[in-house]
Structures are given as structure tokens and as C-alpha cells.
Amino acid sequence: MTQVVAADRPPAVTSRPRRGRSLRARKRWTVLLFLSPWIIGFVVFILYPMVSSLYFSFTKYDLLGQPQWVGLANYQAMFTRDSMFWISVRNTFWVVLIMVPIDVVFGMGVAWILTRPRRGSSVYRTIYYLPAMVPTVAAALGFLFVLSPDGPVNSILAHLGVPANKVPLWFADPTWAKPSLLLLSMWAIGNTMIIFLAAMLDVPTHLYEAAEIEGAGGWAKFRHITLPTISPVIFFSLVIGVIYGFQYFTEAYVVSTSSAAGEQGASSALGNPENSLMFYGTWLYQQGFSYFHMGYASAMAWVLFLVIMVCTFVLVRTSGRWVHYGGAIR
Amino acid sequence: MWGTNNGRRALIAAAVLTVGLTACTAGGGTASSPTTLNPTASQPPTTINVWGAFQGREAKIVQASLDALHVKYPWLTATYVPSKTDADIAKAIASGTPPDVVMVQSPDNVAKFCSTGAWQDLTPYLSAAKLDKTKIFPPAALSYTSYQDDQCSLPVLTDAFGLYYNKDLLARAGYTSPPKTYSELSAMAKKLTQRSSDGTIDVAGFVPTLGKMYEINNLYYGKWSDAAWYDSAGKSVVNTDPNWKSLLEWDKSLTDWYGYDNLTRWYAPFADNEWDAGNAFEQGKVAMMMDGEWRTAFFAADGSNVNYGTAPFPVPDNMKSRYGVGMIGGTVAGIPRGAKNGAASWLVLQDLTMNTKTLNALADDLKNVPSTYAALKATTLGQDPKFKVFMDIFQNPNSGFKQLSPQGQADVDLFAQFIAQWQQGKVSDLQQGLDDVAQQIDDLQNVG
Numbered sequence: 001m002t003q004v005v006a007a008d009r010p011p012a013v014t015s016r017p018r019r020g021r022s023l024r025a026r027k028r029w030t031v032l033l034f035l036s037p038w039i040i041g042f043v044v045f046i047l048y049p050m051v052s053s054l055y056f057s058f059t060k061y062d063l064l065g066q067p068q069w070v071g072l073a074n075y076q077a078m079f080t081r082d083s084m085f086w087i088s089v090r091n092t093f094w095v096v097l098i099m100v101p102i103d104v105v106f107g108m109g110v111a112w113i114l115t116r117p118r119r120g121s122s123v124y125r126t127i128y129y130l131p132a133m134v135p136t137v138a139a140a141l142g143f144l145f146v147l148s149p150d151g152p153v154n155s156i157l158a159h160l161g162v163p164a165n166k167v168p169l170w171f172a173d174p175t176w177a178k179p180s181l182l183l184l185s186m187w188a189i190g191n192t193m194i195i196f197l198a199a200m201l202d203v204p205t206h207l208y209e210a211a212e213i214e215g216a217g218g219w220a221k222f223r224h225i226t227l228p229t230i231s232p233v234i235f236f237s238l239v240i241g242v243i244y245g246f247q248y249f250t251e252a253y254v255v256s257t258s259s260a261a262g263e264q265g266a267s268s269a270l271g272n273p274e275n276s277l278m279f280y281g282t283w284l285y286q287q288g289f290s291y292f293h294m295g296y297a298s299a300m301a302w303v304l305f306l307v308i309m310v311c312t313f314v315l316v317r318t319s320g321r322w323v324h325y326g327g328a329i330r
Numbered sequence: 331m332w333g334t335n336n337g338r339r340a341l342i343a344a345a346v347l348t349v350g351l352t353a354c355t356a357g358g359g360t361a362s363s364p365t366t367l368n369p370t371a372s373q374p375p376t377t378i379n380v381w382g383a384f385q386g387r388e389a390k391i392v393q394a395s396l397d398a399l400h401v402k403y404p405w406l407t408a409t410y411v412p413s414k415t416d417a418d419i420a421k422a423i424a425s426g427t428p429p430d431v432v433m434v435q436s437p438d439n440v441a442k443f444c445s446t447g448a449w450q451d452l453t454p455y456l457s458a459a460k461l462d463k464t465k466i467f468p469p470a471a472l473s474y475t476s477y478q479d480d481q482c483s484l485p486v487l488t489d490a491f492g493l494y495y496n497k498d499l500l501a502r503a504g505y506t507s508p509p510k511t512y513s514e515l516s517a518m519a520k521k522l523t524q525r526s527s528d529g530t531i532d533v534a535g536f537v538p539t540l541g542k543m544y545e546i547n548n549l550y551y552g553k554w555s556d557a558a559w560y561d562s563a564g565k566s567v568v569n570t571d572p573n574w575k576s577l578l579e580w581d582k583s584l585t586d587w588y589g590y591d592n593l594t595r596w597y598a599p600f601a602d603n604e605w606d607a608g609n610a611f612e613q614g615k616v617a618m619m620m621d622g623e624w625r626t627a628f629f630a631a632d633g634s635n636v637n638y639g640t641a642p643f644p645v646p647d648n649m650k651s652r653y654g655v656g657m658i659g660g661t662v663a664g665i666p667r668g669a670k671n672g673a674a675s676w677l678v679l680q681d682l683t684m685n686t687k688t689l690n691a692l693a694d695d696l697k698n699v700p701s702t703y704a705a706l707k708a709t710t711l712g713q714d715p716k717f718k719v720f721m722d723i724f725q726n727p728n729s730g731f732k733q734l735s736p737q738g739q740a741d742v743d744l745f746a747q748f749i750a751q752w753q754q755g756k757v758s759d760l761q762q763g764l765d766d767v768a769q770q771i772d773d774l775q776n777v778g
Contacts, residue, residue, distance in 0.1 A: 062420075062778060065447070065448075073777050081769075148602070149601075150599045165595060169594065274750065274754070290417070291739065292417070293740070293777065296777050
């Protein structure tokens with residue numbers, strides 16, 4: 001009976017799916033095996049820290065003891081009681097709304113100028129790109145020297161007849177501190193400039209020729225041909241710039257901690273002079289690593305993450321109105 | 331089916347995550363129970379890592395002291411690891427891999443280290459060694475090394491703050507001695523100030539303004555004004571202690587006399603020169619300033635020819651009897667939670683904090699004030715009358731650090747931000763501002 005039953009069972013019907021399933025499983029495991037370095041890296045270095053920081057953001061956690069659940073207290077304190085939080089937000093928006101657009105326009109302008117020379121263009125491009133190769137910390141320290149109250153720039157201004165009591169104090173003056181950082185970022189514009197330059201050199205010349213035949217001048221050609229063609233690069237620079245702007249840290253940290261000018265007498269020099277350089281990232285750092293307010297710092301990190309997400313989403317959603325991809329697949 | 335399997339998976343994931351989060355927070359094991367050992371007897375070779383913020387020349391000095399300990403006890407090797415911040419130490423303790431001995435350069439976080447048990451209470455070690463801390467350390471040093479009877483750290487040298495004055499500038503203005511009260515300080519500062527024809531400051535008499543003189547922030551720890559930070563319940567009293575208001579009103583009147591913007595422009599060229607010969611005091615650009623005892627060594631190293639004297643910093647006019655008091659604070663050392671070699675760690679800590687020879691070798695090199703009675707008695711630093719002033723300030727019974735708080739330096743920073751706003755003229759109602767800042771300091775206890 002057993003044999004009959006066994007003989008009656010159509011072997012092909014039972015073995016095929018089994019072989020197919022095992023093949024699929026083997027494929028799945030092979031894919032997983034090849035993906036595993038990334039998966040492990042993602043889980044260990046991104047997912048776990050993110051989930052941990054989300055949990056810590058609802059706790060009072062000083063690194064030294066156990067986290068104590070405080071619910072939304074960190075978030076409430078941030079928005080209602082922390083005056084420095086709002087100062088840091090204001091300074092960070094200055095970076096995002098003023099520094100980033102100026103950098104993009106400046107990078108675009110420099111790139112456009114660099115498309116003009118008929119001879120020696122590679123030399124000019126190298127010269128303009130070189131500052132971008134200087135490490136950020138070194139560049140910030142260099143600017144601290146150049147823009148020091150009795151530094152080379154002020155010496156030149158004095159020679160030009162600017163009275164000693166009128167020369168800017170740059171990083172020592174809260175009014176001039178952020179514009180000084182802007183000068184630093186414009187000086188190191190090479191990376192932005194180089195992608196604009198590549199995009200501009202990629203604009204088909206026949207479009208310009210056609211426009212010229214139609215009588216278009218320089219501005220009209222730039223407005224109606226160059227700008228639309230390089231709009232994907234403008235969009236890219238804006239998105240990257242906004243994300244970078246919200247996370248602005250290194251230059252402000254180096255300038256504040258390396259210059260005693262304007263120090264508030266606080267135990268930490270971050271934000272000096274007079275909190276004009278206290279950005280979101282520096283305040284978050286101070287909360288976490290000077291005050292050991294890891295829960296609060298985690299809450300700040302999550303708010304920053306959400307704000308960046310929203311801003312990037314808005315930029316992406318509105319890009320359809322002004323970014324032209326020239327028929328390429330988006 | 332989806333609900334069942336995925337629900338189970340989600341539950342397992344949540345459980346794993348919770349266990350993971352719990353396991354990965356504030357690790358570090360338990361405090362080592364104090365054991366004693368006979369260092370002169372044969373012991374297995376032991377290496378002790380000492381973490382601290384000293385670097386460069388200062389790190390070499392500490393290592394030399396540790397090397398001397400190795401000569402004394404060949405089985406014990408102590409290695410100094412430089413450039414370690416409070417945050418580095420906290421991370422090492424939290425991860426369960428702490429060093430054996432830790433040193434931090436300021437007492438700001440002592441209350442945090444004590445109250446969380448991150449640094450072990452040293453009382454059992456002191457008891458086991460039959461040591462009476464009150465007979466070893468002056469009260470000023472003990473004021474910043476313990477919190478709520480938890481003696482989790484001990485001092486390694488200390489700093490004392492007082493007044494430096496330029497004798498030539500004072501003599502030129504007709505003064506033969508430094509000021510002893512705030513009103514004398516104000517009057518002398520005004521007379522000593524020299525302005526250019528356009529009204530800008532050429533030489534400042536004395537600058538009380540936060541951020542406009544190198545070490546003036548120490549004035550706002552409140553020691554000279556006997557101003558309190560907290561009441562016995564741990565609530566901020568910066569708004570109710572009248573001494574704060576008096577101090578802030580005094581400093582504002584002097585700041586206004588100079589003009590805040592004038593001070594900004596005067597200070598800017600010297601701001602980055604605190605640690606070199608371009609120092610405003612060395613350049614004769616300020617007649618009097620608050621500073622620590624170590625500045626005497628810097629002036630000597632710079633080969634400065636400024637003719638200066640030192641004295642205790644003035645006190646409020648209604649507190650003349652407190653003259654001689656000062657702000658004290660310095661490096662503290664302890665044994666972290668989870669340290670594996672408790673007895674050997676204690677031996678190293680004891681040497682760093684109580685061995686007169688070690689302390690005075692460090693004090694001579696660093697030009698800091700020795701932190702024990704024995705070392706104070708034995709040191710030759712006091713032969714310099716300029717330095718002796720600071721040794722006396724240290725031993726004044728009213729001297730000390732500010733009241734410690736588990737908030738670390740956050741309360742000082744909050745208050746400093748407010749004072750800066752006040753001095754800039756951005757606070758219209760001082761009492762209201764003090765009420766706000768007191769509330770913010772209290773709020774620190776609920777978040778973090």
C-alpha cells in the first residue's frame with residue numbers, strides 16, 4: 001500500500017517546486033551574502049545609532065548614569081525655555097538663507113567667468129579651485145590670521161585711509177563675524193564652481209549659435225540658454241548647500257575656539273563673539289559633549305533631521321517648476 | 331498570518347533593541363571595593379593608565395613624577411595618557427573600559443562624577459589608609475573635590491586668583507598700594523585709564539567686563555562678593571541673593587563708563603595674546619587685572635620687564651573683612667567606576683595628590699599652588715612675595731570654588747550669557763532678568 005501510494009505520487013509535481021524554492025532561497029541567500037557588508041554597516045552604524053538617539057531624546061541621559069525617561073521634556077524645553085536654541089536657529093537660518101544662495105550665485109559667476117578666457121583657462125581654473133583643496137580647519141585658521149584686528153587686511157584698509165577706530169574687527173565683532181565666515185566660504189568655492197563650470201561647458205554650442213542668429217545678446221543667452229541647461233546643477237548645489245548649511249559646524253567651531261576675541265567668559269568659547277557664531281550644530285555639540293546632556297542633544301539632532309527632511313522634500317517637490325532635464329530620464 | 335509572524339518579529343526586534351539599548355548605556359561595571367596592598371612587598375607587575383588633559387611640557391612633568399613612583403616600586407608602572415577631556419573620560423567610563431586613574435583640569439564636573447558614581451567615593455580608601463583629609467588638605471581644596479559627602483576626587487595642585495597691578499602706572503597716577511574695595515578699584519581704574527583724542531581707550535585702568543579681559547570670568551563665580559548659587563534645596567538663588575545684584579550693578583557702571591564698544595575695540599588686538607608676550611598687561615595696556623598665580627611664570631618665561639605686584643582681589647565695600655578671599659579651583663583626580671586595579675590605582679592617586687615631593691616637583695614646574703598643608707609648608711615657591719600672595723589666598727578660610735552642581739558648567743555658562751547681555755545694555759530690568767536666569771538654571775535639572 002505504501003509502495004502504491006508512493007508510486008501513485010507524481011514525482012515531477014512534488015520535486016519541481018522544491019527545487020525551484022531551493023533555487024530561489026539560494027539566490028536570496030547569495031544576494032544577502034553580497035549585501036551583508038552594507039546591511040551590517042547600515043544596522044550597526046546607522047540604524048542602531050538612529051534608534052538609540054530617538055530613544056535617548058525622550059530621556060535625561062548624561063552618559064554616566066542610566067537614562068531616565070522624561071517623555072517630551074527635552075523637546076518642550078528646546079522650544080519654550082532654551083533661549084540659546086533660538087539664537088542658534090537664527091544664526092543657522094542666516095547660513096541657509098544668505099550664505100548658501102550667495103555661495104551658489106558666486107560659484108556660478110566664477111564658473112561663467114572661467115568659461116570666457118581663450119588662453120590659459122586651465123591655469124585660471126586651477127587657481128580658483130586650489131582653495132577648495134585646503135582643509136577646512138587650516139582655511140579657518142588662515143582667515144583668523146588674515147582677518148585679525150591688526151592683520152594684513154586691516155593694515156591694507158589703514159593704508160587706504162580707513163580710520164583705526166572704523167576698521168572692521170571681523171571675527172572679534174558680532175556684527176562682522178558671520179560675514180567673515182561668508183568670505184571664507186566664498187574663498188573656498190572651488191567645489192561648487194567646478195561642477196558649474198562642467199555644466200556650462202556642456203551646454204551645446206549650437207544653441208548659442210542659433211540664439212545669436214536670432215539676435216540674442218549675452219544676458220539673453222545666459223538667461224534663456226545657460227540657466228535652464230544648468231538648472232539641474234543649480235538644484236543639486238542648493239540641496240547639498242541647504243543640508244550643509246543646517247549642519248554648519250567646523251568653521252564656526254574652529255573660529256570660536258581658536259580666537260579669544262569676544263569670549264563671553266563662559267567656560268566654553270563656542271559661539272563667540274557674543275553668540276554670533278552659535279549655530280545649531282555647535283549648540284548641539286555643546287549640549288552633548290560639554291554639558292553631557294545627551295538626551296537633549298539627541299532631541300536636537302532629531303529636530304534637525306526632520307527640518308532637513310522637510311526642506312529637502314520641499315526643494316525636490318518645487319524643482320519641477322524650474323529645473324529642466326532636457327528630456328533625460330529623471 | 332502577516333500580523334502573527336510580523337508581529338512576533340517586531341516584538342523580538344523591539345526586545346532585542348531594548349536589551350541592546352540598555353546594555354549599551356552607562357556601562358562600566360561596579361565600583362571596585364577598596365583593597366589595600368603593601369607596595370614594598372613583592373607584587374605582580376602592574377600597569378596603571380592615568381588619563382588627563384595636560385599635554386606637551388606639562389604632560390612630561392606628570393610622567394616624570396609617575397616614573398619616580400616606578401623607581402620606588404619597580405612592580406608598578408604608571409603611564410600618563412595626555413589630552414584627555416572630561417568627555418573622553420565619560421565615554422570611557424560609559425563604555426566599561428575606563429582608565430585606572432583620571433584627572434580633569436577643572437572642578438566643574440565633579441558633582442556630576444560624584445553623584446552618578448562615575449568616580450568612586452574615595453572615603454573607604456582614605457579610611458583604610460587611616461588618613462584624615464581635613465588634616466591633609468585646606469578647606470578650599472576640599473570645597474571642590476566632593477559633593478554631598480561623596481569624596482570622589484582629590485586635588486592635584488590648585489589655582490588661586492588675585493589682582494595683578496602695574497606698579498609704574500599706579501605710581502605715575504599717585505598710588506602706592508593696590509585697591510582693597512570695589513569703590514577704590516573703580517576710582518583707580520578711572521584715574522589710570524588713558525584715552526586717545528578720538529575717545530578710544532589707549533590704556534585701561536581695570537576692565538570688569540566679561541569677554542573683555544582674559545580671566546575676568548572668575549569674578550562672576552561670586553566668591554569675592556560672597557554671592558551664592560544655590561540654596562540648601564538645590565534651587566538657584568542668583569535672583570534672590572542681593573550680592574549678585576550689587577556685583578552686577580557695580581560692573582555695569584564701570585563698563586558704561588568705558589563704553590562697551592570702546593572696550594571691544596580696545597581688547598580686540600590683545601585678545602589672542604593671553605599666553606604670550608603680547609599680553610595686554612605685559613604691554614602696559616591695562617593697569618590692573620584679575621589673574622591666576624600661574625601668570626607669574628608666564629611673565630618670567632616671556633622675559634617681561636613689566637614692573638608689577640600682586641594682591642588679593644578687592645571686595646565689596648560692605649565686606650572689607652573678607653579682603654584676602656579668592657576663587658580657588660584646579661586639577662582634580664580620582665578613580666573611575668570599573669577601574670580594574672583599585673589598590674594600585676589608589677597608590678598612584680595617593681602619590682599624585684598627597685606626596686609632598688611629587689606635588690612640589692609638579693608645583694615648581696607648573697608654577698601652581700601646592701594643594702596640601704605639608705606641600706605648602708615645604709615649597710620654596712613662597713619665597714617669591716608675588717607668588718606667596720596666592721598661597722595665602724588659597725589658605726584663606728573663605729576662599730573656595732563656586733557651589734558645585736550636577737549641571738556641571740551649564741549653570742555658569744547660562745549665567746555668563748545673561749551677564750554679557752546685561753553688560754551690553756540689552757537687559758532693561760535686572761531683577762526680571764535674574765529671575766529668568768534662575769528659572770533657566772533650575773530647569774536644567776529636568777532636562778538633559
